[in-house]
Amino acid sequence: MARRTDTLDDLRHRLAAFVAERDWEQFHNPKNLAMALAGEAGELMEHFQWLTLEQAARLPKATREEVALECADVLLYLLRLCDKLDIDLAQATRRKLVLNAKKYPVRKARGKMTKYDKL
Amino acid sequence: MARRTDTLDDLRHRLAAFVAERDWEQFHNPKNLAMALAGEAGELMEHFQWLTLEQAARLPKATREEVALECADVLLYLLRLCDKLDIDLAQATRRKLVLNAKKYPVRKARGKMTKYDKL
Amino acid sequence: MARRTDTLDDLRHRLAAFVAERDWEQFHNPKNLAMALAGEAGELMEHFQWLTLEQAARLPKATREEVALECADVLLYLLRLCDKLDIDLAQATRRKLVLNAKKYPVRKARGKMTKYDKL
Amino acid sequence: MARRTDTLDDLRHRLAAFVAERDWEQFHNPKNLAMALAGEAGELMEHFQWLTLEQAARLPKATREEVALECADVLLYLLRLCDKLDIDLAQATRRKLVLNAKKYPVRKARGKMTKYDKL
Numbered sequence: 001m002a003r004r005t006d007t008l009d010d011l012r013h014r015l016a017a018f019v020a021e022r023d024w025e026q027f028h029n030p031k032n033l034a035m036a037l038a039g040e041a042g043e044l045m046e047h048f049q050w051l052t053l054e055q056a057a058r059l060p061k062a063t064r065e066e067v068a069l070e071c072a073d074v075l076l077y078l079l080r081l082c083d084k085l086d087i088d089l090a091q092a093t094r095r096k097l098v099l100n101a102k103k104y105p106v107r108k109a110r111g112k113m114t115k116y117d118k119l
Numbered sequence: 120m121a122r123r124t125d126t127l128d129d130l131r132h133r134l135a136a137f138v139a140e141r142d143w144e145q146f147h148n149p150k151n152l153a154m155a156l157a158g159e160a161g162e163l164m165e166h167f168q169w170l171t172l173e174q175a176a177r178l179p180k181a182t183r184e185e186v187a188l189e190c191a192d193v194l195l196y197l198l199r200l201c202d203k204l205d206i207d208l209a210q211a212t213r214r215k216l217v218l219n220a221k222k223y224p225v226r227k228a229r230g231k232m233t234k235y236d237k238l
Numbered sequence: 239m240a241r242r243t244d245t246l247d248d249l250r251h252r253l254a255a256f257v258a259e260r261d262w263e264q265f266h267n268p269k270n271l272a273m274a275l276a277g278e279a280g281e282l283m284e285h286f287q288w289l290t291l292e293q294a295a296r297l298p299k300a301t302r303e304e305v306a307l308e309c310a311d312v313l314l315y316l317l318r319l320c321d322k323l324d325i326d327l328a329q330a331t332r333r334k335l336v337l338n339a340k341k342y343p344v345r346k347a348r349g350k351m352t353k354y355d356k357l
Numbered sequence: 358m359a360r361r362t363d364t365l366d367d368l369r370h371r372l373a374a375f376v377a378e379r380d381w382e383q384f385h386n387p388k389n390l391a392m393a394l395a396g397e398a399g400e401l402m403e404h405f406q407w408l409t410l411e412q413a414a415r416l417p418k419a420t421r422e423e424v425a426l427e428c429a430d431v432l433l434y435l436l437r438l439c440d441k442l443d444i445d446l447a448q449a450t451r452r453k454l455v456l457n458a459k460k461y462p463v464r465k466a467r468g469k470m471t472k473y474d475k476l
């Protein structure tokens with residue numbers, strides 16, 4: 001079951017070991033990894049492309065399971081890319097949340113999906 | 120600075136609070152979030168599209184910084200999507216690593232990027 | 239205005255001239271072009287990500303105009319990629335329509351978006 | 358074989374007939390089609406993700422054939438999207454080439470992939 005203490009750093013280490021065992025490091029150039037990440041995000045999206053919004057909000061169990069594994073693929077390539085570029089993903093994410101809070105102040109952004117430069 | 124104890128669950132909670140404050144929950148249908156995730160992965164990839172593999176492996180500091188924030192965007196939408204679909208991302212990722220280890224046994228996959236069904 | 243006689247081959251030639259004048263041929267490796275194409279398709283998609291299906295079917299004029307230019311970007315990179323790989327796009331497309339007609343026979347596929355291997 | 362007189366309009370009509378026969382019009386909302394287009398562009402790109410630039414420029418015949426059919430898929434969804442949005446794709450593409458010629462004047466853009474706003 002889920003452990004609420006999982007850190008991104010744990011997952012990054014497990015993945016690095018997986019890659020090293022298979023001698024795949026040689027293929028993991030950041031350009032290639034950025035492509036693989038976008039490819040997986042595309043595969044994830046394809047599960048939703050013919051669904052109505054109502055259907056998307058109530059996935060059958062089997063589809064939800066497939067989607068969960070696609071989400072995992074996205075995270076795995078994202079962790080790999082950050083590892084190769086020496087990016088601290090958790091820190092960048094906290095930083096992005098702070099930046100977003102400035103770009104989208106509650107008072108102006110409330111209830112609207114307008115892009116920040118048009119708010 | 121980075122805290123090595125950051126969990127995906129921490130980030131998920133911070134993000135949920137950010138969204139609730141802005142009343143954006145109404146837009147966060149899984150179909151829309153899957154699109155937003157793929158869109159951000161595309162933006163991330165665009166940083167690499169005209170680079171050689173050598174250039175991609177040695178990004179200038181300013182580009183690396185931009186890429187870090189794009190990585191954050193990908194993770195934020197991924198966390199949001201998992202939240203809406205009630206997917207435990209860390210657990211799914213650990214599970215996917217186990218599945219991948221079966222699909223790509225070290226002996227057969229070593230040094231090759233052949234897809235598992237052609238190994 | 240539109241000329242109903244526009245061929246893909248006309249557009250391909252105009253584009254090749256545009257690229258040659260700017261000495262951009264050197265960047266147009268198929269790998270790079272495939273990334274640029276996916277990137278543009280992602281930008282096109284982002285126009286739709288927060289819209290309901292009803293809103294997507296009735297775009298405001300200004301958005302429709304932006305979308306038209308994104309569609310053009312997708313076609314331009316697609317033509318460039320086919321040019322570099324010596325693929326006849328019109329012929330491949332006619333061929334794909336024939337293949338699709340076999341994969342999705344009218345009798346079985348009518349009114350369903352089920353993937354062919356599950357029909 | 359290829360016919361050099363193929364127009365986008367021909368292909369658009371063939372495709373519309375294919376869709377009508379299968380009663381798929383109901384699924385072809387522009388939002389869904391934009392997703393399908395991005396998904397196909399992602400699949401196309403995945404053929405290149407582990408290749409060096411040299412390998413990408415010299416695809417084996419079988420891969421090139423698979424890529425040709427992926428290119429066809431991209432064009433088919435692009436034509437469908439334009440049809441639903443009443444966009445004249447050939448005209449938009451000619452217009453985009455004119456706009457690009459202004460954004461990237463030969464004198465400034467020659468030999469550089471710098472984005473127009475940084476030229």
